[in-house]
Amino acid sequence: MSYTGQQKNTIKxxxxxxxxxxxxxxxxxxxxxxxxxxxxxxxxxSSIAQDKIGQSLALYNILHEQLxxxxxxxxxxxxxxxxxxxxxxxxxxxxEYEFSLMRNFLFAHADYLRFEMLADSSFEPLAKVxxxxxxxxxYHVMHSDNWIKKLGTxxxxxxxxxxSALNETFNLALxxxxxxxxxxxLIEMKIFAGEESLKSKWLETIKPxxxxxxxxxxxxxxxxxxxxxxxxxxxxxxxxxLNEMGEVFRIDAKAEW
Amino acid sequence: MIxxxxxxxxxxxxxxxxxxxxxxxxxxxxxxxxxxxxxxxITLTPTFSGCPALKVMEDLVREKMQSLGIRNVEVKTxxxxxxxxxxxxxxxxxxxxxxxxxxxxxxNGLVQxxxxxxxxxxxxxxxxxxxxxxxxxxxxxxxxxxxxxLQAFEQFKPVA
Numbered sequence: 001m002s003y004t005g006q007q008k009n010t011i012k013x014x015x016x017x018x019x020x021x022x023x024x025x026x027x028x029x030x031x032x033x034x035x036x037x038x039x040x041x042x043x044x045x046s047s048i049a050q051d052k053i054g055q056s057l058a059l060y061n062i063l064h065e066q067l068x069x070x071x072x073x074x075x076x077x078x079x080x081x082x083x084x085x086x087x088x089x090x091x092x093x094x095x096e097y098e099f100s101l102m103r104n105f106l107f108a109h110a111d112y113l114r115f116e117m118l119a120d121s122s123f124e125p126l127a128k129v130x131x132x133x134x135x136x137x138x139y140h141v142m143h144s145d146n147w148i149k150k151l152g153t154x155x156x157x158x159x160x161x162x163x164s165a166l167n168e169t170f171n172l173a174l175x176x177x178x179x180x181x182x183x184x185x186l187i188e189m190k191i192f193a194g195e196e197s198l199k200s201k202w203l204e205t206i207k208p209x210x211x212x213x214x215x216x217x218x219x220x221x222x223x224x225x226x227x228x229x230x231x232x233x234x235x236x237x238x239x240x241x242l243n244e245m246g247e248v249f250r251i252d253a254k255a256e257w
Numbered sequence: 258m259i260x261x262x263x264x265x266x267x268x269x270x271x272x273x274x275x276x277x278x279x280x281x282x283x284x285x286x287x288x289x290x291x292x293x294x295x296x297x298x299i300t301l302t303p304t305f306s307g308c309p310a311l312k313v314m315e316d317l318v319r320e321k322m323q324s325l326g327i328r329n330v331e332v333k334t335x336x337x338x339x340x341x342x343x344x345x346x347x348x349x350x351x352x353x354x355x356x357x358x359x360x361x362x363x364x365n366g367l368v369q370x371x372x373x374x375x376x377x378x379x380x381x382x383x384x385x386x387x388x389x390x391x392x393x394x395x396x397x398x399x400x401x402x403x404x405x406x407l408q409a410f411e412q413f414k415p416v417a
Binding site for chain 1: 305307308309335336337339340341368389390391393414416417
């Protein structure tokens with residue numbers, strides 16, 4: 001493949017935001033290990049975390065091997081907050097279980113649809129991993145759909161907790177689709193069909209599931225997407241997380257365990 | 258020059274460290290073998306992006322080749338051929354059962370939650386079983402319960 005410098009930057013921007021989302025959400029979900037509400041959920045969140053971190057590694061590897069960026073450990077642990085391109089949704093602390101569950105539900109559907117679109121990407125290394133990720137993320141979708149439907153309709157308390165979780169996370173989730181300055185190039189180069197197109201597929205997919213779970217979305221006129229993450233402007237929660245994640249790496253970059 | 262068949266035969270002795278009854282060949286993760294003069298190149302494909310056994314398997318393959326006297330070995334992992342559970346051989350499916358795991362059903366590219374609902378119990382063959390959770394002790398397993406023999410069991414879950 002041969003891309004111009006500008007085209008490479010376009011592809012890098014796309015890869016970084018996806019890889020950073022996977023790494024940060026992977027880390028957040030791993031915080032449930034050992035404290036899940038019951039053992040099956042403890043294992044589910046831990047397994048999803050393991051998938052997310054594996055997926056971030058595969059994406060950082062493409063940046064490293066195909067696009068001349070540093071090795072995956074350096075990309076994951078040594079960049080500054082401003083260089084991270086993750087969306088605000090993944091940065092928030094785990095909160096109560098329903099917050100983490102609703103976050104996974106909203107994120108997993110966008111993630112599945114994104115990699116389904118990318119399976120046809122003209123950037124072949126990305127198309128290959130996208131095909132792989134799809135099969136893995138399918139299980140994240142199954143997991144959250146099942147619980148959203150169950151808890152949305154189980155009893156008054158579970159319903160009201162799920163409804164509040166949806167209210168808290170929805171604008172953050174809209175931030176997943178913050179357009180980059182490269183949308184047109186990505187579409188023209190047939191690398192990715194764009195955030196706007198992904199967002200409409202996502203809304204079409206989640207609406208009937210939320211309805212089945214008796215959960216209500218606010219009116220579209222009240223939606224306020226939490227933008228900024230894709231441009232390096234983050235919530236107060238990211239920096240402390242990066243400090244924690246990179247602690248060993250900063251003490252000894254060659255540490256093995 | 259060593260024959261490819263000999264290499265394949267040797268790789269059949271390399272087992273999945275998490276499921277020691279199944280070889281990496283039956284698991285379907287050996288996607289390419291190249292032999293050129295004294296050089297042997299072997300490509301593996303990950304079962305899951307986050308599979309921690311991958312590095313171990315690469316090392317086991319390297320050691321196996323060295324035990325055949327092959328010095329010039331390159332073992333690499335890539336996604337050129339994305340793995341899915343339909344790539345597990347029939348013999349591999351038998352070997353999973355031997356380890357007490359229900360083998361994954363063939364999915365032809367489409368996995369749905371319904372497929373996980375009445376998995377055949379590897380202990381008593383009943384289909385009167387319930388999915389407990391699609392996530393098990395390793396990324397590749399789901400946990401089920403048999404309503405007839407009243408035992409929990411694991412399945413190597415279908416992945417597209």
